[in-house]
Amino acid sequence: MLEDERAVINQIERFSQEVLASKAAQIDEEAIFATYHLPAMAEMGLMGMNLPEDAGGLGLSGPALYAAVEAVAGACGSTASMLTAHFLATDSVLLGGDAALKARLLPDAAAGSALGAFALTEPQAGSNPADMTTYAVREGLGYRIKGSKCFISNAGAADFIVVYAKTDRTVGAPGVSAFIVEPKAITGVDIAPNERTMGLKGGHVFGITFDCWVPEANRLGDEGTGFRTAMKVLDNGRIEVAAQATGIAAAALNAAISYAKERKVGGHPIGDFQGLQFMLADCATELAAARALSMQAAAKRGTSSRYSTESAFAKLYATEAAWRIADRALQIHGGYGYTRDFPLERYLRDLRIFRIYEGSSEIQRTIIARGLLS
Numbered sequence: 220m221l222e223d224e225r226a227v228i229n230q231i232e233r234f235s236q237e238v239l240a241s242k243a244a245q246i247d248e249e250a251i252f253a254t255y256h257l258p259a260m261a262e263m264g265l266m267g268m269n270l271p272e273d274a275g276g277l278g279l280s281g282p283a284l285y286a287a288v289e290a291v292a293g294a295c296g297s298t299a300s301m302l303t304a305h306f307l308a309t310d311s312v313l314l315g316g317d318a319a320l321k322a323r324l325l326p327d328a329a330a331g332s333a334l335g336a337f338a339l340t341e342p343q344a345g346s347n348p349a350d351m352t353t354y355a356v357r358e359g360l361g362y363r364i365k366g367s368k369c370f371i372s373n374a375g376a377a378d379f380i381v382v383y384a385k386t387d388r389t390v391g392a393p394g395v396s397a398f399i400v401e402p403k404a405i406t407g408v409d410i411a412p413n414e415r416t417m418g419l420k421g422g423h424v425f426g427i428t429f430d431c432w433v434p435e436a437n438r439l440g441d442e443g444t445g446f447r448t449a450m451k452v453l454d455n456g457r458i459e460v461a462a463q464a465t466g467i468a469a470a471a472l473n474a475a476i477s478y479a480k481e482r483k484v485g486g487h488p489i490g491d492f493q494g495l496q497f498m499l500a501d502c503a504t505e506l507a508a509a510r511a512l513s514m515q516a517a518a519k520r521g522t523s524s525r526y527s528t529e530s531a532f533a534k535l536y537a538t539e540a541a542w543r544i545a546d547r548a549l550q551i552h553g554g555y556g557y558t559r560d561f562p563l564e565r566y567l568r569d570l571r572i573f574r575i576y577e578g579s580s581e582i583q584r585t586i587i588a589r590g591l592l593s
Contacts, residue, residue, distance in 0.1 A: 224283040231287045234263055235294035243295035246421035247565050252413075253301040253421040254334065254376050260302065261331020265291070269306045269455070270313060274321060275329035281520030285462045285513060292466030296569035299466065300422030303459040304372030308335025310455050311381040315397055315439035315448035324379060324399070336377035338368040338400075338427060339449055346582050348383065349391035349446060353429065355384040355398060361434040362386075364398060367427060370576070374410050374425040378403060382429065383449055386442045397445035399437040400429070407431030418568030450527070455520060456577045457530040461513040461537035464573050465506060468541035471566045472502045475548035495551060502544045509537040528590040535583035538573040545570055 220228070238259055246253060260266055268287050270276025279287065292299035309328045312320055312335075327333035344350040353366025364384050374380060380400045387394030402408040407430045413423035439448060476499060479490035489495050516529035549556035549563040556563040574580045 220280065220283050220286070224279060227277065227279070228283060228286045228290065231263065231265065232290045234259075235290045239291060239294035239298050243297070244559075244562065244565070246295060246297050247418075247569075248420075248559075250413075250415075250420040250423075252376065252423050253295070253298040254373075255421075256295075256298050257301075257331055257334070260298075264329075265302060266305060266331035267309075267325075267329025270309060270325055270329050274313065275326035281458070281517035282514055284520070285458060285517040288459050288462035289466035289469070292463040293470040294466075295421070296463065296467055296566075297419050297421030299463045300419045301373060303456065303463065304337060304422070305335045306459060307337035307452055307456050308373075308377075308379065308381045310452045311337060311397060311439060311448060312399070314451050315444065316399075317440070319436065320399065320439065327378075333378040334373055334376055336371055336373040336380040337452070338371045338374070338380050338382045340368060340370050340576075342367065342369050346579060348449065349395065351383065351385060351395065353382070353384040354388055355386050355396060358432060361432055362398065362438070363432050364400065364429045366429055368429075369426045370414065370424045371427055372422060372424050374402075374427055375413055375423055380408075380427070381439065383445050384429075392446040393443050395446035395449070396442045397439035397448055398433055399439065400431060400433055401437075405431050405433070416572070418565070418571055453577055454525075454527050454530045457534035457583075458513060458516050458520060460573050460577050461509065461516070461530075461533040464537040464541035464570060465509050465513060467566050467570055468502075468506055468509070468537075468544040471541075471545040471548035471563060472499070472506060474562065475499060475502065475551045478552055489551070498547045498551060502547050505540040505544055509533075509540045512536050528587055531578075531583040531586040531590075534573075534578065535580055535587070538570070539580060541573070542567070542570050 264277050267276035268279050268284055272278040312324050328335055339348050341351050355362040355364045382398050382400045383395055385394045386396040409428040411426040413425050480488055482489045513533040516526050516533040519526035545566045555561055
């Protein structure tokens with residue numbers, strides 16, 4: 220990480236702890252949409268951290284972006300979820316769009332004046348998105364998009380949604396194309412109320428039904444290239460999920476260390492007991508290993524090298540290790556950890572989804588095995 224990037228990360232860490240962390244419990248308790256923080260995050264430049272400078276972004280390297288997302292997540296998981304969902308949308312435009320679409324969408328997205336959403340998942344096509352049934356057919360000088368998506372983060376407030384749909388329904392992945400849908404400017408986009416979720420309660424997710432028309436200029440790339448774009452985007456997104464996981468895990472570990480120093484039993488801090496020391500040591504070791512695997516993938520981001528296997532390593536290990544770390548941290552707090560007076564139960568609830576979305580742990584194992592056997 221470059222010296223000027225380190226200075227940016229230090230600013231983001233301070234902002235996260237001073238601004239985001241102070242509101243995290245309330246956002247969770249009241250399920251406040253994390254767009255509450257959007258103006259302050261936009262002013263900091265956080266909404267464009269994943270974009271190059273010529274698109275209005277900060278131009279951070281992969282490792283610096285990882286550290287930034289980790290800092291946000293450690294302060295407020297819901298806010299990190301909203302932020303990284305926006306990154307999925309803008310990465311789609313960056314990787315799949317033509318110059319005109321990039322110029323029209325990315326500067327406003329980087330500035331935080333336009334919020335993005337990424338619509339790939341469907342009720343019957345989650346782990347295998349090539350089975351999607353949403354389709355787009357030619358109509359006049361554009362396309363009519365019909366179908367439905369589910370669990371789409373940010374959709375309720377999005378200015379643009381990247382929608383993946385079949386332009387050729389006779390085939391799987393080669394038939395998928397990507398389109399920009401701007402729900403506030405057109406009719407035929409029906410967004411359901413946000414889902415009631417176990418965790419990340421401020422990172423609202425929505426079901427969407429489409430029967431809308433978009434101009435041809437809103438297609439990202441050629442017909443049939445959408446699936447490849449989505450997979451490239453998810454290589455990035457999985458690193459960001461790993462960053463969210465290690466950010467929350469680090470917060471849980473820090474809370475456990477502080478509690479172990481303060482809580483006394485028989486006149487001694489509980490940190491004096493070897494059994495608890497071993498629990499902390501295991502947490503610290505797993506966190507270091509998760510970060511190392513994730514940084515291996517993050518270092519390849521933005522290069523010409525493919526890193527699907529590395530991003531799968533990162534997401535698989537970081538999300539599962541983070542759960543173990545937070546669970547031990549709650550155990551160290553005893554009964555108090557199970558109450559809402561402490562953040563441990565929120566950390567566990569927030570972490571649970573990371574082993575499911577953007578490719579479940581089982582899908583990550585499939586990606587890794589496929590690479591080994593190819």
